[in-house]
Amino acid sequence: MTAREDWWYDEAAGPLVRPYAMVRGRTRPNAPHLHLVTQVRASSFTSDQTSLTVEHREIMALCARPLSVAEVAAYLDVPLIVVKVLLSDLIERGDVIVQNSSPHIPDRDLLQAVLDGVRGI
Amino acid sequence: MVFVGSDDQLTVPTAVKIVIAGGFGTGKTTMVASVSEIPPLRTEELLTEAGVHVDDLAGIEGKDTTTVALDFGRITINTKVVLYLFGTPGQNRFWFMWDELATGAIGAVVLVDTRRLDSSFPSIDFFEHRGIPFIVAVNCFDGSQLYTVDEVRHALDLDEAIPVMLCDARDRESSKAVLVGLIQHSMNRLEAAV
Numbered sequence: 001m002t003a004r005e006d007w008w009y010d011e012a013a014g015p016l017v018r019p020y021a022m023v024r025g026r027t028r029p030n031a032p033h034l035h036l037v038t039q040v041r042a043s044s045f046t047s048d049q050t051s052l053t054v055e056h057r058e059i060m061a062l063c064a065r066p067l068s069v070a071e072v073a074a075y076l077d078v079p080l081i082v083v084k085v086l087l088s089d090l091i092e093r094g095d096v097i098v099q100n101s102s103p104h105i106p107d108r109d110l111l112q113a114v115l116d117g118v119r120g121i
Numbered sequence: 122m123v124f125v126g127s128d129d130q131l132t133v134p135t136a137v138k139i140v141i142a143g144g145f146g147t148g149k150t151t152m153v154a155s156v157s158e159i160p161p162l163r164t165e166e167l168l169t170e171a172g173v174h175v176d177d178l179a180g181i182e183g184k185d186t187t188t189v190a191l192d193f194g195r196i197t198i199n200t201k202v203v204l205y206l207f208g209t210p211g212q213n214r215f216w217f218m219w220d221e222l223a224t225g226a227i228g229a230v231v232l233v234d235t236r237r238l239d240s241s242f243p244s245i246d247f248f249e250h251r252g253i254p255f256i257v258a259v260n261c262f263d264g265s266q267l268y269t270v271d272e273v274r275h276a277l278d279l280d281e282a283i284p285v286m287l288c289d290a291r292d293r294e295s296s297k298a299v300l301v302g303l304i305q306h307s308m309n310r311l312e313a314a315v
């Protein structure tokens with residue numbers, strides 16, 4: 001059992017209370033283009049973080065290096081939908097920058113780079 | 122003096138992905154683990170109890186939900202490109218997940234276990250119908266190399282153009298060779314389309 005599982009199971013109130021509370025009533029991400037592999041990264045611009053929740057700050061720390069939305073969700077151990085809402089907040093504040101392209105089929109040069117990379121591991 | 126860089130000096134890499142699909146227990150997570158640079162991670166999508174994908178948290182507070190888990194791994198190609206490998210969820214009913222996984226993917230590896238060929242049919246159908254490049258990798262569980270590549274191709278009724286490879290998903294070099302085979306197949310498909 002991970003330390004985070006107690007976020008999830010609130011015997012009295014039902015299983016979704018904690019994640020719901022984490023997003024403070026916000027229900028869907030404002031950034032619609034957050035996909036599984038979309039890259040996010042903390043920006044160098046540092047806003048006043050006192051109003052941020054623990055989860056937001058944890059995301060900021062994780063994103064000191066670029067990560068995918070899926071990785072952030074996995075490291076935080078929260079469902080994807082919840083992490084997308086939290087990331088939306090940070091993107092809106094300018095605290096997190098995001099890859100602004102939707103997933104597209106890689107072109108030849110990109111495929112060649114991936115091929116060389118995989119051969120090299 | 123403290124230098125504060127402007128935001129546009131910070132870049133994010135281009136992310137690409139490959140889907141590792143196949144039937145229940147065919148070795149998808151094993152293959153992800155054998156080539157990933159990090160131990161496979163797990164992320165969860167929320168579903169209502171009825172199996173409907175939750176993309177809006179409104180109104181579900183306190184309701185019973187369930188999750189569908191995705192295993193994935195990562196290979197940093199270089200400072201500009203990162204490759205993610207996603208194992209599909211074991212249960213085929215979560216097709217919404219497959220759509221998200223397949224969108225923009227380089228392609229898919231469909232793992233098959235020759236003792237239960239039919240369990241990989243739905244994966245093959247999925248990628249065939251959506252025109253997503255895929256190859257078939259026969260995971261050679263101990264003592265199950267009962268069939269040749271041609272026999273598997275025939276049994277799965279596969280087009281001649283779809284590569285079929287034998288592999289051991291536990292073996293890094295073998296799994297690497299499968300990924301290389303898929304990327305080359307995707308490149309060939311791209312060239313054929315020009």
Ligand SMILES: Nc1nc2c(ncn2[C@@H]2O[C@H](COP(=O)(O)OP(=O)(O)OP(=O)(O)O)[C@@H](O)[C@H]2O)c(=O)[nH]1
Nearest residue numbers: 145146147148149150151211261262263289290291
């Ligand atoms: N002998 C042998 N065993 C394997 C091989 N690949 C996987 N296994 C074993 O087969 C079992 C299933 O492998 P997984 O990688 O969990 O399969 P999966 O496709 O992710 O399974 P689900 O996610 O449950 O559908 C595990 O116990 C593995 O250790 C292989 O190449 N040879």
Ligand SMILES: [Mg+2]
Nearest residue numbers: 149150192208
């Ligand atoms: Mg698995």
